[in-house]
Amino acid sequence: MAESYSRHSHSKSSKYQKEKEVVMKSKSRRSKYSDHKYHQVESKTPPLPTRSTTTLAELIQKRESLKQELKKIVKNSTDNITNKETKKRKHSKDDYAYEIISKKSHKENSNKSNINTKRKSQHESSPELENMHVESEDEETIIERRRQQRKQLIAKLNVTNDRSNTSNNEVIKTNISTEDKHKTIKGIQINENNVSKQVTDMFSEKDEFESNGTNNNISHSNNESNLSLTDNWDDVEGYYKIRIGDVINNRYTIKNMLGQGVFANVVRAQDNLEGNDYVAIKIVRNNDLMYRTSLKEIAILKELKLADPDNKYHCVQFLGQFMHKGHLCLLLESLHMDLRAVIKKYGKHHGINMKALMSYSRQLLLALRLLKKIGIIHADIKPDNILVNEKKNVLKLCDFGSATKIDDNEPTPYLVSRFYRAPEIILGIPYKHGVDVWSAACTIFEMATGKILFTGSSNNKMLKCFMDLKGKFSSKLIRRGKFKDQHFNYNNNFLLHKKDEFTGREKVVELSNINVSRDLLYELKKSYKNVTVHEEKKVTQLRELLDKMTMLDSSQRVSVTDCLKHPFILEELEKDSSKKH
Template sequence: MAERHGKYHSTRYSRTSNRRRSKDDTKCRTYESKTPPLPHRRTSMQELIKERETIRKELKHIAKLKTETQKEIRENYKKRKCEKPNQADNEKHHTDYLKSKKPRNDVTVKKTSPEHSQDYAQLDSEDEEHIIEQRRQQRKQLLEQLHTSLEKTDNTSIEENTNNEIKDVDLNKSQKSLTINQIKSAKDVTDMFSEEDFVPKNDTDNVTQDNRKESSKLNDNWDDVEGYYNVKVGDIINNNQYTIKALLGQGVFANVVKAQDSNSGSEVAIKIVRNNDLMYKTGLKEVEILKEINDADPESKYHCVKFYSNFMHKGHLCLVLEPLHMDLRSILKKYGRHHGINIKALMSYCRQLLLSLRLLKKLGIIHADIKPDNILVNEKKNILKLCDFGSATKINDNEPTPYLVSRFYRAPEIILGIPYKHGVDVWSTACTIYEMSTGKILFTGSSNNRMLKCFMDLKGKIPSRVVRKGKFKDQHFNYNNNFLLHKKDEFTGREKVVEITNITMSRDLYKELKRSSLNLPTGEEKKIIQLKDLLEKMLILDSNQRLSVTDCLKHPFIQEELQK
């Protein structure tokens, strides 16, 4: 027992002593740290502040040098621009300037690290190159402008007897000339900062009006983008026969100029058709119609414009016509705005216009574009003539098209796609007569659909027998022949279709005619009643029941004299 007790006691003691020894060893043993030691500060905070101030001064110094360099380059550029030296001096001056470019000695620079000095040199060189590149871009833009202006100058006409001189004559008859010698001298200057050192090269110095072998480049310059001839006052065309004096107007098919015939000394009007195949064919068709009218009316008694001849110029078909003073629309603007022309002039103009229509009907020709713009008046304003037969067709040659005739003067059979005859000219003439009487347009629909609504506001619903004949009736009427009005929604702005079953007449033709002529004498008031009756019959919606041209000439408004 004693031995076992002693052995247990010794074992327990050894465990306790081992445990104490391990604690003591832990206290004395040092462990190696795995984290890196903290850096030891070598410089103080004041030294860092000083270093920051030094860097800031260096940056200010770099910015100052940059500004001075820009200023110096601008001053040199201004001097060079004022002097305008020749090419050799410019190249030499620019090379010497770049070679002699040295750092400024009057500015003290603190010694900086190699890295900072390298950055400064790079910034300086990049800045100078940037300025030079910027000047080059500005010069390029100026040269493009100069190129455009010189091309416009080169496009002007040059007479054969002039010696290396280009004339640019505008419509205000102001003349500007630039000689070939000036162009050549401009070519010699190639200063990199110059604004006048570029001129397009021309293959030939002299260009004649009627040379048929001109370059394609010049050929393009005769016309504008839409194919109209670029009219220039003073141009001599058709083998030096006609000199252009003024531009009279421009239409869909052509522009019209006033010219002087050098052979007779008289003035003529020349219609220069647009340069494309469709307009050329249309122009040839108009020539045929005008010749037919001239043959039927050699003494020009029936108020159609007289045709003299035709020729080709720069790819354009040109029609030489009788000159007149102004068109009827200009007359209405000048003498009849808001109230129309006087009743006596109206009667005379109506009779003359109807006589021209009677001649066309006799020849089987439909004008198909009667409106105030296509009616001309002489200088005394007592003679009226119908012109512009570009849309004219033979009666057996027409096909339904919804856009024939200008929209405000377009008859309902054209909009609906019904085969048409001379009635379309009667309808357009009625609209023109109303405009002469009141100074206002009779129907002002913004589309074909709106035009039909305007017709029904004045004349009531279009008969079903007429609608059924229409090729395009489904665009405007449903299966019950109720009108489908196309209009925009007030809130969404989208187009919507509204079915109108009941058509009410909201206009009174007599009141409108009388309103424009207040306080009329008894005789004139009677003529207004007759005019209202004539227009009502000329504006019948069914073209088969519409008044013919012959019956219009027999109407009391035309036949009876004005009672004083």
């Protein structure tokens, strides 16, 4: 047992001894390798530089030789530039680049000189730095000399040019690219070879372009030239500016202004081709809506002309249409004056005479009958839209801008001028020819008295005026109104909108009972005081006719045909010299 143990321990120690020897060998091998590597690196290191033996005199001589070479290069380059300039290749791509580089180099060299000056003060003993400073100063001097030479050449070349354009050319040449032979500036083409001769300050208010030789190098755009020659024919609202003496459509000479409405202005003009007869020209506003409305009016006028070829039914005659300066123009027969002017001249505060009143009323109703026959509602009857001839014996209805077909109308509270507006329009009840009958009644009353029948300042106050003369609206009629809630409450009591006397604010007053406060016969008789018996009879007949024409309910209102059959229209005025006192 002991023998086996000793054998085992001996083998173990021998094994350990071998391992130790292997480790020692590897260490010795590694140290040899590292020593070998170290010696290799050390052997490849370059030797230290030796001290320069160049003297100061040699450096100065070298500097002088470099200066001479630099002068030669500069001289050659300036000669080349001079040759190019004399050939009039002004401000070429190379020159432009050279100028930029020169500026940059000048800036850099000035910075370098500043830095070198500082360094020189710190290292006065260094000949290399001194040499660098001298060279930078020489380069700066050369650049400055070249710049002066360039200015002199430019001055010589521009002597032949106009002196007033010299400064402008300098600005323009720096902004024009030489890659394009021709460049367009605001519709003007410029040839680069003649820039200095042809181009002046494009922002100048004065026209400085030369008249000679400009056709070859400058061409104006047609659109620009046309725009500059176009006058402003319209005012800010699109109305044509009327100028007495202007010739429209190369045929009609404007003589005077007749009037202006919402849609157009109207002039009287002389026809230079048809025996110098006078015509009326309605010049529509330059507006899309007005244009479309006027086309509709033209269609109605043509329809009226077909229905009345003999011109008997007192609607103004349509003669044609044309365009002038962007305005649609309607050619109409010329009449002397409108009915409002007649009332103002012959019947102010008392009305026109009974015979003229009867004649005018009959002619107006005949025009309305023609409109009803072809299914048209005029929708704007008033004294301003009724014309009379020079003898004052013929009346004609005009201005069909608001006219519509009977089956093409919609409830709108502002149709017809307010003083002549029927109740059904204000309440929003579907309307027909009755609106023209109502307006005609207001117009006839105005002719008879010289005063407006209803003078409400709003739709609400107009309803109050109606009820002051005709009494309260029926509940049945109110319920049909689309806009009834603006004027009546749930009990069908009238809601009067008025201003408070103390505060000045709008307030609503409910009126359950409205008493009739006006007498139509009394108002008519005030205008016909010293009249004959027959004329007094006519006043009574007129009151009866107007009462029927102003029924609040349009279904109960008298028709145009029945108006023409009424005694006031049908019966002639009998002559009677006796006066009633």
